[in-house]
Amino acid sequence: MTDNLDDLDYLDGNAAAGPLSEFFAIDVVSARGRCASCGRIDALATARLYPNSHGLLLRCPGCAEILMRLVDTGDSVCLDLHGLSFIELRRG
């Protein structure tokens, strides 16, 4: 059901850098992550960011499943990472 990748109403993952900077000391969209659903490993910048939503959603460019969800309620901001099995940072 989520294999329809024809839609164009998303941004590239780099647009998530600002909101995610509250959580990560490094520029996390340049890190690589593994999709917990299909196993694809790629830079988070290649993920698809759906704007105008109830929260910020990053979806896998391979299978369209959700990698990250960020919900900002004003009083708190919650980052759900269960769609990523790891994030890998390269040093230097």
Next chain:
Amino acid sequence: MGIVSSGFFGRGRRDDPALPPGQHLTDGFPVLSAGPTPRITPEEWEFTITTETGQVHRWSWTEFLALQQDDVSRDIHCVTSWSKLGTSWRGVSLDTLFESVESDCEFTMAHSYGGYTTNVPLDDLLDGKAWIAHEFDGEALEPAHGGPARLLVPHLYFWKSAKWVRGLEMLRQDEPGFWESNGYHMYGDPWREERYW
């Protein structure tokens, strides 16, 4: 958010008693996209109600359209603070769909094509409070707005009105759906501003 938006949009709650607190009017119909829009043909569409015993009540598109159709006009309120008054829908009342369903459960989970879920108590779906809507403003519901059919529960925040709905699952206990598990309110009454936990 309340302070800025009521001043900015000008038409706040004070001059319209139909507006819940913290809401402003919109003339458009904003689309909140959470993912790729599912494209479901009438041939593959079906709607199911699954009870706690595993019994599945199933309607094809043709069977669904053969049921009694209601034309309803309701105000809708999105948690992102826009409201739209007097929206026109055509669809099948959940009262009609539940006529043949036997269940002791008080809670439901709505499931959508594309994987979205949202929880709604059964009481909030019955007694003329909710529909499976397939027309908006006299036209077939567009995929961007949840077509072929969406749940319409206008007295709760609009994220409860699941787009691309494909079924209801009866639950003995309330469980969080897609947004409810990440901070959104389990019930979502706009008049009590139940936006978040």
